[in-house]
Amino acid sequence: MSCFRVPQSILSNIERECAKFWWGSNAESRKLHWKKWDYMCKPKCQGGMGFRKLEIFNKALLAKQIWRILRKPNSLVGRVLKARYFKQGDIMQAQLGSNPSFVWRSLLSSRTLLEDGLYWTVGNGKSIRIFHDKWVPKVRNFINNNGSLILNEIRVDALIKDGRRDDEAIRGSVLPYIGDEIHRIPLPQTPRDDSRYWKYDSKGRYSVKEGYRMGIGLYDMPAKQTQFLREFEVVKVDFDQQITLGQFPLVPLVESLLNLVLAPLFE
Structure with a gap:
């Protein structure tokens, strides 16, 4: 497989x-x-x-x-x-x-x-297309100040001058809120090539587990359901401890039954 x-x-x-x-x-x-x-x-x-x-x-x-x-x-x-x-x-x-x-x-x-979870890490900027590739975490679509689409082949190195951000080029290329996000991206201290990282891993590495979670839409879970599950985890920990102290082997069964009953309310 x-x-x-x-x-x-x-x-x-x-x-x-x-x-x-x-x-x-x-x-x-x-x-x-x-x-x-x-x-x-x-x-x-x-x-x-x-x-x-x-x-x-x-x-x-x-x-x-x-x-x-x-x-x-x-x-x-x-x-x-x-x-x-x-x-x-x-x-x-x-x-x-x-x-x-x-x-x-x-x-x-x-x-x-x-592709859904893959982003660029800025190095020299020569491999990243400004208006096509994903390199600004909170921005997906780029539009310049005049509102027209920019050619896809313009690279990020056009926004870098002498190892620093070119503020004038950034202001002339993208909208102000996008420029603010670009300024939050760190530049390397020493020259290196651009590289890719996996957004949903703390170390930026793709794994089969995270890819599967992406495939089933787990990262697209509504905010209200995410909050519910976070609160339910707290309840579940205390509940597990009580059952363990009482030496009842029913935790997996009770947990599954609660999930079957409560989860459809948040779909």
Whole structure:
């Protein structure tokens, strides 16, 4: 699953067998499935059981390979793919091309998942396109002071002069509130190339776990539900301690039942 995109029909068959096993079905008897498998695959904080959706998990694994090629472009597989499919730029700008292999098709099918959480760290600014790439954390769309779209190929190094921000160039290129966000971005003390980082990790590294969370939309959770879950965590800790002191082995069951009842109220 980490090298190829598994056909949906195969994934559906695997999930069907997992559901049968969970609900106790076998060749001799069929059991009632009380919940759809999609609901069972929801995170526990949303009332589900946290089972993996195999299609999204497959994409998260493939996105890990793209991340490795980004971080180590001089690796053997990175050089082979670059020579074959993207002689200019990097894998994030690569096209499908003519007569692509199944591996290449599989990798590109997961690239959008990686793009959603990928941002640029400013170095020399020569690789980052001001009005196209994501490099200002709180800004997605750039418009200049005149309100017209700017050519995508203008690079961030046009806003840097002698290792410092060019205030005049910034004021003439973007709206004031965007300029304020640009001024908050630190510049390196010594010259170095631009690099990418994963927004949803404290160390900026992509992981399959975080990619899966992105794929199921966990980072798009409404603010009111996030606040509820934060408060529920506090209650859950105290509740777990009481049950542990009383030596009742019912914590997982009670927690799951509470999630099933309360989580749909915030969907």
